[in-house]
Amino acid sequence: MTQHILAGLRALTAKKLREKGLTHEEIAKLLNVDRTVITHYLAGRIPAKEAVKCAKVTAEKFYPRDAVLFIKTVCDDNDIVTTITETLISDNIDVDVAISSKCNLCKICIDICPTKAITIENDLINIDKNKCCGCELCQELCQKNAIFLKIIKDNRGELD
Ligand code: SF4
Ligand code: SF4
Numbered sequence: 001m002t003q004h005i006l007a008g009l010r011a012l013t014a015k016k017l018r019e020k021g022l023t024h025e026e027i028a029k030l031l032n033v034d035r036t037v038i039t040h041y042l043a044g045r046i047p048a049k050e051a052v053k054c055a056k057v058t059a060e061k062f063y064p065r066d067a068v069l070f071i072k073t074v075c076d077d078n079d080i081v082t083t084i085t086e087t088l089i090s091d092n093i094d095v096d097v098a099i100s101s102k103c104n105l106c107k108i109c110i111d112i113c114p115t116k117a118i119t120i121e122n123d124l125i126n127i128d129k130n131k132c133c134g135c136e137l138c139q140e141l142c143q144k145n146a147i148f149l150k151i152i153k154d155n156r157g158e159l160d
Helices: 002-019 024-031 035-042 049-061 064-074 078-088 108-112 137-141
Strands: 093-099 118-121 124-127 147-154
Touching: 002 024, 002 035, 002 049, 002 064, 002 078, 024 035, 024 078, 049 064, 064 078, 064 137, 093 124, 108 118, 108 137, 124 147, 137 147
Parallel strands: none
Antiparallel strands: 093 147, 118 124
């Protein structure tokens, strides 16, 4: 069952990446599948319509935190989670972020971030708003309560 749902997420992600101009080979590499699988995805031959529908509901309707946790449940490859999450959620979410001086650079937020949006620059935590999907896991897990994050725009719902 989880493999079907993951296939739906991969198919939806492949479609969006193709629309952004990536080649079949590039998409296959990002999603860690054979190029022929991408061709089938883009032709709508696989997976089953129900799997794609489930993926769409996850990406469009779930709160970002729940969507990320669900994607992590069906996919144990962090790089693929990043590709799916960035493509289906981050691209359609705008956030405002601020980091307080209470941060002690413990890096917990960096480790938990599903889209690799958090880096250290000049000894300060930096969150790339373009990569952030608004899951709020960093804010939730920060022991210093140093992250203030708010979703200011949610354009999901147009993933057809
Ligand atoms: S989890 Fe909090 S304290 Fe740790 S590096 Fe991130 S912002 Fe700083
Ligand atoms: S909310 Fe935090 S953990 Fe989630 S994607 Fe944005 S920066 Fe990463």
